[in-house]
Amino acid sequence: MSKANLEYLMPGDDRDLYSGLIRLQVLHHAVQEPVFGKGMLEELARHGYRISPGTLYPLLHGLEKRGYLRATEVQIGRSRRKVYRATAAGRKALALAKTKVRELFRELIDGR
Numbered sequence: 214m215s216k217a218n219l220e221y222l223m224p225g226d227d228r229d230l231y232s233g234l235i236r237l238q239v240l241h242h243a244v245q246e247p248v249f250g251k252g253m254l255e256e257l258a259r260h261g262y263r264i265s266p267g268t269l270y271p272l273l274h275g276l277e278k279r280g281y282l283r284a285t286e287v288q289i290g291r292s293r294r295k296v297y298r299a300t301a302a303g304r305k306a307l308a309l310a311k312t313k314v315r316e317l318f319r320e321l322i323d324g325r
Contacts (some may be wrong), residue, residue: 243299
């Protein structure tokens with residue numbers, strides 16, 4: 214995810230801090246239910262992440278290439294939509310990441 218394509222609420226170099234969080238958000242939602250590009254853009258915006266389709270789609274493809282997501286095409290009316298679901302590897306990676314996020318949260322928020 215390049216700095217030039219990211220449009221976070223946070224300015225400047227802070228953008229790099231959020232790229233991993235966005236990947237975790239996407240993976241979290243893909244574990245819960247199939248996700249698709251436009252829907253993910255809207256969901257990420259609800260969490261304060263404003264990214265362009267030109268940033269999101271390479272991110273989705275990267276997660277797919279790493280084996281965390283699997284894409285399939287579904288027919289919606291007369292058009293086709295690519296939907297992404299978490300794989301077993303993606304679910305495992307998210308479970309491990311949750312442990313790290315909890316640990317970080319305790320340190321950042323609780324000072325432990």
